[in-house]
Amino acid sequence: MHVSDVLARVGGKWSILVIGTLGQGPLRFSELKRAVQGVSQRMLTLTLRGLERDGLIARTVTPSIPPRVDYALTDLGRSLLEPVAALGQWAIVHRAAVERARRLFDAQVPGAVQTP
Amino acid sequence: MHVSDVLARVGGKWSILVIGTLGQGPLRFSELKRAVQGVSQRMLTLTLRGLERDGLIARTVTPSIPPRVDYALTDLGRSLLEPVAALGQWAIVHRAAVERARRLFDAQVPGAVQTP
DNA sequence: CGGCATCCCTGGGGATACTG
DNA sequence: CAGTATCCCCAGGGATGCCG
Secondary structure, three states: OOHHHHHHHHHOOOHHHHHHHHOOOOEEHHHHHHHOOOOOHHHHHHHHHHHHHOOOEEEEEEOOOOOEEEEEEOHHHHHHHHHHHHHHHHHHHHHHHHHHHHHHHHHHOOOOOOOO | OOHHHHHHHHHOOOHHHHHHHHOOOOEEHHHHHHHOOOOOHHHHHHHHHHHHHOOOEEEEEEOOOOOEEEEEEOHHHHHHHHHHHHHHHHHHHHHHHHHHHHHHHHHHOOOOOOOO
16 A cells, blocks of 8 residues: 555545545435535435545444434544545645746646647 | 545545655656556656646756756745645554454455455 | 436546657 | 557446345
């Protein structure tokens, strides 16, 4: 397991958002799907499986009718929440700087195509 | 610019490794290619362009023969180094726990195929 | 409600060859 | 040395439909 492997898991478009969302408390599948806006059912399932496999979240099934499945961060998952939140903070703080740099770069390098 | 956009940039398989490597000082292209072991010339170029565009690294060309191009973190890039390093630390500290969880999960869920 | 399964398509990314 | 250009493959991920 290398740094890049962590990012392979975390880098998946949705993992961070799921972890961040669960950081505020356990949720069931449908709630999670609503909270993590834009995620497809398929990707949410796959993301949850991956995170569960890595021990970052716990899946609790209540065999009622209708069935109920809750997802919550494990201790391991909560520990990841910290550095992830730091990265999120960075994004918020520096978003303007990045956007400025991007516009500048795009203006100077006419050949660069970004949003065709 | 959202958190997921930062991770889109950072999430690229190589960005983190490049930033981490440049954290120890400026390097030229070929040195970087050797340091970031496993990266193809193409992906290194693309990664560097992306990071440069976002103002995270600076590209300095010395028009000599043979040409020389140095890459270094900008202040913005260095600021990103912190949360990234935190994530790297997390990976190092918890790699064993993740691997254990993964083996356990794989043992309990025989149907799961991970490394065919 | 909470999922697998399936189809399909985009683009991330490797290998290779050529240029200034 | 430091790229750009091309070809090509396959995993990531969306849409849809079926099941316990």
